[in-house]
Amino acid sequence: MTPHFVTYFDSHYAAQGIAMLQSLRAWCPGARATVLCLDDTILHILSAWFPDGVKTLTIAQILQHDSRLVELQATRTPWEFYATTKPLVIRHVMETEVAQDDWVAFLDADTYFFSSPRDAFAEIPAHASTVLSPHRFSFDTIELERYGTYNAGFGLWRHDTRGKAVLADWATRCLEWCFNRVEDGRFMNQAYLNAWPQEHEGVQVLAHPGFNLAPWNLGRHVLRQASEGTQVDAEPLVFFHFSSVSRRDCGIWQTFYTYPEMSQPAVLDGIYSPYLQQLEIISERLLREHGIAGVGTQRKIDPATPMLVLRAP
Structure with a gap:
């Protein structure tokens, strides 16, 4: 299984985003990727650096999908607004680029591959429709759990009824509230993931220790x-x-x-x-x-x- 990868970044983060894409192509040849370009400069750069295999979207295209986004763009910081759009971008790519029963994966732009993900992907059970990446906090970092049990910087969704239901629920909640503070058990787009294993069918937690290794x-x-x-x-x-x-x-x-x-x-x-x-x-x-x-x-x-x-x- 090779999912269609999705990410977003702007020109300020161009080096990190390009490094991620280069590492993905090196370790997962033939993988397709879509980037939501958060400004016109990165749109131009990606078109020049990746003439094939990397598709681009613009904020204007995403704003067309929900009228509420235009208003929210003025009331949330750029970081909060980008986080708000994440489930909508994933759902858009799923509906336009991913065949039925195939997978879409989101990757934060500040990730980087050191080996192939394919063996670990092959271990995902057939009944799964959503795959979560746990933070796996250590003893010294357990206080960070208030920001969420699972990391929103990586996830997988199958293009099926259950995968789409998770994305629809996530999009609704992010449109309602997505701010850079902990409040009533919420934080940005991330703490919403805590409830998915209980609220949705087909949610699998990824166990491979080499996925999403991080400081925490x-x-x-x-x-x-x-x-x-x-x-x-x-x-x-x-x-x-x-x-x-x-x-x-x-x-x-x-x-x-x-x-x-x-x-x-x-x-x-x-x-x-x-x-x-x-x-x-x-x-x-x-x-x-x-x-x-x-x-x-x-x-x-x-x-x-x-x-x-x-x-x-």
Whole structure:
């Protein structure tokens, strides 16, 4: 099973999004992807960099699907509005690009593949229509559970009645409320996922430790550098979620995830170093060809927040 992949990002996040797409094509040849382009600049860039295999959508196209989105765009921050559109974009791609009973997958743009996902996809049971990725919080990060048991940065939906029902429910709730705060058990588009295993049929929780490895779950796993790549609990690292990585003007890469597990050589040298090197290569090309660095973010960071240095210039 090879799903149709969906993501979204703007030109500020161009390097991360392009790196994800390149890694996807390297490890899942022939995979199709659709990108919701959050500004005209990234639409132009993707058309030039990916002349085939990557389809593009615009915000204007998505606004046509629900009249409420126009009003919400003015009342929510860009990050909140993008999160609001996620289930609508997935549903649109499912209805226009994915055959009946095939799958659509959403991937956040700050993920990056280190091996093929196909073996793990093959383990998804035939009765599943929705696949969730658990955060797998460690002892040191369990306080983050208030933001949701499952991570909205990756998920799978089958184009069938049950998969569409989950997306319809998610879209309705996000249109009603999707804000960057914890309130009444809600947070952005993510905490809604908590109820899906109880409220919907065919919901499967992904168990593979190499899927969606991230700063918040490193403490749950044993990492080892092997000749074939990074191993997570003796399984291949499939993709890592590089959440909250930023680059200072001086060229230092950093993150506000400062957990002790982040400083392991297997993490800094085996995971972050090759990824950040790839971002720098892409950013240099973006500067030459399009005049942008493409390594910004819509997510605001308090200057007083403690940071872990990931890579120095």
